[in-house]
Amino acid sequence: MAETLFQPAASQQIYKSFPSPQYYGFAIEEYFSSRFTYQSRQEWIAQIENGNISVNGVTAQTGYILKEGDQIITHAGVRQEPPADRRLKVIYQDLHIRVFNKPAPIPVHPSGRYFQNSMTEILKQWYPEEIPRPVQRLDATTTGVIVFARTREAAGTLMNEFKSHRIKKEYLALVEGEPETEKFCIDEPIGVLKGSHRGVGDQITNAKSAKTEVQWLASNKRQSLLKVTPLSGRTNQIRVHLSSCGLPIYNDLIYGKGTVGNYQYGLHAWSLEFQCFDRTMEFKVEPPAHFESLLKIAKI
Numbered sequence: 001m002a003e004t005l006f007q008p009a010a011s012q013q014i015y016k017s018f019p020s021p022q023y024y025g026f027a028i029e030e031y032f033s034s035r036f037t038y039q040s041r042q043e044w045i046a047q048i049e050n051g052n053i054s055v056n057g058v059t060a061q062t063g064y065i066l067k068e069g070d071q072i073i074t075h076a077g078v079r080q081e082p083p084a085d086r087r088l089k090v091i092y093q094d095l096h097i098r099v100f101n102k103p104a105p106i107p108v109h110p111s112g113r114y115f116q117n118s119m120t121e122i123l124k125q126w127y128p129e130e131i132p133r134p135v136q137r138l139d140a141t142t143t144g145v146i147v148f149a150r151t152r153e154a155a156g157t158l159m160n161e162f163k164s165h166r167i168k169k170e171y172l173a174l175v176e177g178e179p180e181t182e183k184f185c186i187d188e189p190i191g192v193l194k195g196s197h198r199g200v201g202d203q204i205t206n207a208k209s210a211k212t213e214v215q216w217l218a219s220n221k222r223q224s225l226l227k228v229t230p231l232s233g234r235t236n237q238i239r240v241h242l243s244s245c246g247l248p249i250y251n252d253l254i255y256g257k258g259t260v261g262n263y264q265y266g267l268h269a270w271s272l273e274f275q276c277f278d279r280t281m282e283f284k285v286e287p288p289a290h291f292e293s294l295l296k297i298a299k300i
Contacts, residue, residue: 005085007083007084013079014075016073017072018069019031020159021155025065028066029048029062045062060072079115082105086117097154099148101286104143108146119132135149137233137235142267143267143288146269154276169229170272171229173249175224175248177247178219210234213228213229214227220293225291239255249266270285
């Protein structure tokens, strides 16, 4: 796996972005702390006050309210990016959307230490006439189906579908341990524990309701394969919920027992069904090879 990863040389990182419709009306510091959670709100405020962020060519001020068409540029300094798998496989495209089987590790947007090694930055190079418009979130270490809109109209339509919870999503999760029952539902609010980490229980702040349905498919001596359906869309929902009940995702550095240098991961966006204008579309993609032994036991 390591030979398939690319690590660019350390460089000055300049992020260019356009806020999506869901962030119109946000103060700029709230936009950054909501969308890019690897830094706290106070850290983003410090970057704004240091003059590192501009909007439409003018140095940004805290309290600036974002609107449609704003171009944001962030100067993030010289950084060394982590290695990433840049093999983006297109599984479908038409005039409105482009669908990928996302590899890992690679984030959708520049975030944390990632910049050139992100899907949106790669797609700007592949399709310079288009603005990359992902309509869903997948973590850097999550593989599977991801949809990019090719037009503003398609982006607006699909984002509304996601916000209205009309999307049908199924994940495959390779976890440590074994469930106690074949089918179960985790119905626990998720909130912030510290930094950008999420959790459940009495210690969290800004708790939001979250519900995840789980079906046990197969097990071996060490791991289990689960089919997971998130019924809400909280950040890190599946990883947090499964970890909270003693079934952490395989090789999860934050919510499980991950190992630095291991580039196999245990969460895969398996299938996605949605309405795009007048068409119902469904996509299903096979998970990485390390899922195979348990898939054979599950016979799916």
